[in-house]
Ligand SMILES: Cc1ncc(C[n+]2csc(CCOP(=O)(O)OP(=O)(O)O)c2C)c(N)n1
């Protein structure tokens with residue numbers, strides 16, 4: 001199954017069971033979705049439940065909030081993260097706050113999904129990541145999904161939950177292959193250890209996690225050590241427990257993210273580790289992130305603006321040598 | 326319209342189409358990547374509007390190669406941008422969707438639908454403030470007329486009586502969604518009617534576009550305030566290279582292509598503007614040569630150096646800033 005098919009299956013299964021679930025977004029219906037996540041659903045559930053909207057992101061999320069207040073369970077799709085900026089007022093002022101401001105009287109069972117990140121030469125207005133901003137909003141659950149199995153389980157949970165969830169996908173993952181383990185009972189909103197190890201904890205999420213995984217063999221060989229790789233899965237709330245357990249075991253932390261380094265999501269993980277686990281660490285944490293520049297169109301520059309398998313491998317090895325590995 | 330301008334318009338339309346087909350070809354070979362939105366079928370609007378609105382400032386969308394060329398950017402520098410080269414109009418950092426050239430008062434190349442409209446309104450305010458009423462032209466698609474930025478802009482432009490031309494290119498589609506499924510009516514000028522003078526034209530006819538935009542520009546220059554023109558067009562290709570165009574029937578495409586702006590204007594060239602067949606062919610030949618040269622230039626141009634990644638994040642170096 002492909003990542004996009006796993007998402008599609010999650011939507012399909014739940015829509016079949018609960019007619020309150022509706023989908024809204026640009027080109028989600030007749031067109032089948034820009035990344036084909038909603039393919040076939042309008043044929044099955046009709047235009048009343050799979051709603052093609054005008055290009056009006058503020059209204060897509062704003063309407064979803066109203067639909068949730070009115071008793072539906074909307075799943076809104078924003079075509080690309082950059083367009084979600086037009087909906088930030090609704091996401092931050094409305095979606096994230098009604099439950100708290102109403103002293104718990106209003107609940108918003110809704111999901112806002114979008115893909116983000118650097119794909120292939122889509123340039124500065126189509127390549128950004130916003131988990132750093134969104135995960136800083138109290139009241140908003142933020143999930144980032146990096147593989148087929150997790151995508152399926154996490155989207156189901158996001159839809160079934162009575163909290164508002166921002167569900168982050170990545171443009172380069174839609175055609176990623178994998179299997180869904182239908183018996184998987186792990187909580188998809190908790191961090192997952194994707195590879196066990198005992199010397200370095202490498203924390204990551206979303207697409208760049210694949211690059212981490214691909215660099216591990218070379219790192220282990222060169223440093224003669226073993227890496228534990230953790231997929232964060234949920235960016236708010238953060239599963240500190242799983243992280244602490246791993247870092248206490250390995251005594252070393254590497255944080256890898258695709259986004260710009262300054263103010264990036266990983267700074268939260270590293271500052272938390274410095275505050276809470278200082279005496280468990282044998283080395284200063286290493287943060288690997290994108291450059292502090294808008295994403296350029298030219299392919300060479302684009303690749304130089306984000307971490308890659310090569311740069312991750314090189315940086316971790318350098319850091320390892322410097323720190324007694 | 327004078328003969329000279331007609332010749333210019335035909336030349337640019339023909340060149341524009343040849344340019345787009347070359348871009349398509351080089352997208353297939355991988356020389357061009359990312360999102361590539363072709364303007365094939367809509368050359369009349371892109372060229373004639375730019376030629377008619379010679380003065381002032383222009384803001385537009387990601388489907389702007391032909392507009393950029395018609396505005397005066399050299400095809401070779403536009404093609405080089407599509408190839409991501411250092412000599413491209415945006416240094417290879419913008420790509421197809423982000424062509425900028427302030428020396429031609431052309432400010433993108435914006436890929437956030439509707440995002441350029443408030444920018445154009447602000448620029449119109451600045452021009453009026455400076456006592457310059459030449460006007461700002463903002464081009465956007467039918468898809469942009471359903472967003473808040475559009476409605477807010479109409480209101481502000483009308484309130485301040487700003488020198489601005491709203492030019493809506495209604496090709497009936499926003500990617501795969503037909504305008505009838507996204508708005509209660511097909512004619513988007515109706516949304517502007519309460520605020521300003523509006524006009525609807527056939528955007529496939531270069532002469533009609535030229536005279537409507539020319540007239541609007543001269544009214545704006547005389548202090549008339551904002552004007553809205555809606556031009557009905559039809560794109561021949563998918564929304565971008567990633568769109569297979571499956572939502573339009575062959576019947577619909579046949580209708581669309583019957584409105585081809587090139588044969589229409591060629592006929593005008595021969596019968597209304599007294600061009601000879603040879604003269605027209607000479608223009609076509611010149612246009613093809615220019616596009617071939619542009620491709621050659623782009624293919625052989627240099628990539629930007631790695632340092633370019635960090636250039637132009639800020640205009641001022643931090644240590645130059647005095648508070
Ligand atoms: C704010 C925003 N939402 C969505 C998109 C994705 N998108 C790019 S072009 C487009 C359709 C625009 O249609 P229209 O305005 O009619 O212009 P056309 O492509 O027909 O020239 C969409 C939805 C975007 N670029 N920006």
Ligand SMILES: [Mg+2]
Nearest residue numbers: 466467498499
């Ligand atoms: Mg359109």
